[in-house]
Amino acid sequence: xxxxxxxxxxxxxxxxxxxxxxxxxxxxxxxxxxxxxxxxxxxxxxxxxxxxxxxxxxxxxxxxxxxxxxxxxxxxxxxxxxxxxxxxxxxxxxxxxxxxxxxxxxxxxxxxxxxxxxxxxxxxxxxxxxxxxxxxxxxxxxxxxxxxxxxxxxxxxxxxxxxxxxxxxxxxxxxxxxxxxxxxxxxxxxxxxxxxxxxxxxxxxxxxxxxxxxxxxxxxxxxxxxxxxxxxxxxxxxxxxxxxxxxxxx
Amino acid sequence: xxxxxxxxxxxxxxxxxxxxxxxxxxxxxxxxxxxxxxxxxxxxxxxxxxxxxxxxxxxxxxxxxxxxxxxxxxxxxxxxxxxxxxxxxxxxxxxxxxxxxxxxxxxxxxxxxxxxxxxxxxxxxxxxxxxxxxxxxxxxxxxxxxxxxx
Numbered sequence: 233x234x235x236x237x238x239x240x241x242x243x244x245x246x247x248x249x250x251x252x253x254x255x256x257x258x259x260x261x262x263x264x265x266x267x268x269x270x271x272x273x274x275x276x277x278x279x280x281x282x283x284x285x286x287x288x289x290x291x292x293x294x295x296x297x298x299x300x301x302x303x304x305x306x307x308x309x310x311x312x313x314x315x316x317x318x319x320x321x322x323x324x325x326x327x328x329x330x331x332x333x334x335x336x337x338x339x340x341x342x343x344x345x346x347x348x349x350x351x352x353x354x355x356x357x358x359x360x361x362x363x364x365x366x367x368x369x370x371x372x373x374x375x376x377x378x379x380x381x382x383x384x385x386x387x388x389x390x391x392x393x394x395x396x397x398x399x400x401x402x403x404x405x406x407x408x409x410x411x412x413x414x415x416x417x418x419x420x421x422x423x424x425x426x427x428x429x430x431x432x433x434x435x436x437x438x439x440x441x442x443x444x445x446x447x448x449x450x451x452x453x454x455x456x457x458x459x460x461x462x463x464x465x466x467x468x469x470x471x472x473x474x475x476x477x478x479x480x481x482x
Numbered sequence: 483x484x485x486x487x488x489x490x491x492x493x494x495x496x497x498x499x500x501x502x503x504x505x506x507x508x509x510x511x512x513x514x515x516x517x518x519x520x521x522x523x524x525x526x527x528x529x530x531x532x533x534x535x536x537x538x539x540x541x542x543x544x545x546x547x548x549x550x551x552x553x554x555x556x557x558x559x560x561x562x563x564x565x566x567x568x569x570x571x572x573x574x575x576x577x578x579x580x581x582x583x584x585x586x587x588x589x590x591x592x593x594x595x596x597x598x599x600x601x602x603x604x605x606x607x608x609x610x611x612x613x614x615x616x617x618x619x620x621x622x623x624x625x626x627x628x629x630x631x632x
Contacts, residue, residue, distance in 0.1 A: 313500045320520075
């Protein structure tokens with residue numbers, strides 16, 4: 233009887249130690265995630281504020297912000313696809329999403345509702361893991377008109393730690409100018425909007441097309457006035473073929 | 483490099499490319515198509531680049547390879563050329579466009595490689611820049627590879 237009691241006491245003690253160890257490990261994981269900007273507590277306000285500030289995250293796999301590659305893979309429909317994000321005139325906001333994570337679902341829904349407005353005019357592209365990890369049919373059902381590239385190689389190259397994760401690439405500069413995680417599309421828009429306002433999305437580039445800050449400010453002011461008048465890039469009114477057209481009498 | 487349907491292409495820096503096959507309508511048969519451009523590929527575009535060529539700037543280039551059926555491979559139109567054709571600055575003509583767009587120019591070539599018949603169709607954003615633009619087109623065309631159909 234005594235031996236049984238001693239055995240039970242030892243067993244309870246060991247279990248207590250095990251539980252304490254698990255709780256401590258859990259707390260350390262939460263602290264680590266918190267340091268990375270991920271808030272798992274749904275009551276913690278993650279739905280209303282960005283959970284990670286934008287910035288470039290050096291990683292062992294991608295130590296430099298200039299480690300940028302084009303997005304090559306397949307579409308959910310099985311077509312081969314390569315999208316250029318570097319060496320081009322436009323910026324790209326890459327959304328790394330999965331079909332399974334609940335937070336990603338909100339982004340899929342937002343993107344399916346129609347092409348979202350990205351501050352600064354960057355092109356929005358969604359990247360999922362490849363066909364070996366994701367169901368093309370499931371991705372096709374989630375995808376809207378936003379380009380989707382299924383590429384595990386892109387996830388590995390950009391060293392994506394979790395989903396959803398966003399990477400902003402400056403095409404002219406050929407480098408990552410911001411990355412992070414957010415709870416919803418509105419937060420992403422806010423993060424990008426702030427970065428655009430700070431000038432972070434237009435890093436200094438050297439070359440033939442280098443422009444002064446004054447020129448850039450003038451361009452931005454003209455672009456803003458045109459947009460306010462409902463004239464977007466490519467609008468036919470920007471390319472009159474005659475003086476009559478230019479005068480608006482055609 | 484991307485590859486599908488026995489076609490492969492390696493987009494040079496600044497190029498986008500896709501190899502796709504349009505969904506067939508009832509009674510229709512479709513064949514693989516490769517599109518490449520120095521502008522973002524829009525999701526909605528025609529096989530000959532409508533919806534995309536309108537976005538070409540003066541320095542931009544569009545290249546497409548459209549496969550035709552096996553019955554075309556033996557016809558005179560497709561057997562004159564038996565290798566993937568390159569382009570020269572003067573091969574671009576303003577009137578060789580599916581739809582004339584002011585300033586742009588196009589070129590079309592038919593050929594057979596590995597027993598498969600293709601049409602190569604390319605558009606440049608500005609006839610004035612055809613020397614540089616044709617060189618850019620050749621950078622892409624030189625990476626296009628065709629395997630024999632199994």
